[in-house]
Amino acid sequence: MAKITYQHPNGTITVVDVQAPNTVMRGAKLNNVDGIEAQCGGSAQCGTCHVYIDEASTVPLPPMDEVEDDVLYGTACPRRENSRLSCQLPVTDDLDGLLVHLPEAQS
């Protein structure tokens, strides 16, 4: 289990406990965290679960594969160095304390 913090563009935060084998995306969906759409259900097709990893984060994340990298070209808000698809981040104990920033829009 990991405590994941989702920060909205207006600064408000939602902290939720997410269990494996969920992803950071599903953690948001299960808790109705506004700002993650994930229209394709987590198959890295749509780019509507885009998040920015907090720049000060030291939480270890799995490397980005080619598909995720490609999908991030089409996100509604600009891609940055710290952009990830939250459906490609499986929750493990290692992710405890992760802070992600939600973009202004997903679609």
Add this chain to the structure above:
Amino acid sequence: MASRSVAVIGAGQGGLDTAAALRAKGYDGRITLVGEEPALPYQRPPLSKGFLTGAIGHADLTLRTESFFEAQDIELVTGDRACHIDLFGSRIELASGGRLDYDRLVLATGSRPRPLPVPGADLNGVLTLRTLADAEALRALLDGPPRQVAIVGAGFVGLELASTARSLGHEVTVVEAQARVLARALTPQLSRWLADRHRQQGVRLLTNSEVAALYGSASGQVEVLQLRDGTRLPADLVVIGIGVLPRTELAADAGLLVGDGVIVDPRLRTTDRSVYAIGDCARFPDSGPGRHIRLESVQNASGQARCVAAAICGDDAPYTAVPWFWSEQCALRLQMAGLTADHDETVTVGDPDEGRFSVLCYREGTLVGVESVGRPADHGIARRLLATGAWPTADEARAPGFNLKSFALKPPSQRLPARA
């Protein structure tokens, strides 16, 4: 807020997303979601793919857990059906005998498989694929020794299923009445390319072929599929995938305007201002001139759900999202942005031989859609470019070395001005 209660009929993707988006936007009235299936709302796309192979289980299909509905104070009514809408009394009657008053009503009734009007369509072993129960029945039949599977209809469901059944070792024949596969959804070039892929995987593909009848054993089990030209194909499992019909009976019975879908305005309101319709069942004005369309996709259901939730919360804006679709078959990622049906010019970028390419579709010089195979970046970029109007002309796209990634990364000052 003016509205104190919202009833949503249909607990599929659109219905669920309406309820969830209302709460996420701060709606604090009563929300009731009525679904006739017994299960918690689930995602349908895996039903023709990973769910049949066992790669995706029930837990992965479920869109939200039970505790979600409690925590969000959404009353989820499963296994019950709305059987009448009283527009004047703002009340729904349920098959169980219950009644439900509403201030706003959202119809997310979805669609049902189009029946195949031939003798023998009711034999055992003749299935459709729409619901979880359908998929469970199909999975049980595909989980065993090789069968002779006949699939009627080379649409998305039919072809995804063909690919899945083939990967499980079954003999697969697809029978399609049109001259090519996915004739309604894809350009002729992608259609041909995809048909070749299926044939390479060992799928037998019969186009220009209509089913005349199905014949069965004395016990009523399907055994033979007969075509109009007299060809008889042995088949012990037949799946009908010839499209869907919007479920509009409730709306029509209530007196709302229907016609291949519940007719709605740009804000997705039906002819009764308190009633919205979204997703597969709704026929809405396209951004194009004077045209109403109905789209069957997760993105459309989900996008329209959020649009209606926003409207109920007072943020009334027309629905204008760029449609997009995806499919997985023959181990390929197929993605479509925009609507390409009436294009008059195409430009292919990338390499079809490598299975990584995109087809840009233009109508009278305007980019109307992009089909991509194995090029997820192109797809995402195409959606953005279609939304903003800052797309490349056909001549730009034809230039040697052109690709959408570098086009999109160019600063806007180096591009031609946005087009209407």
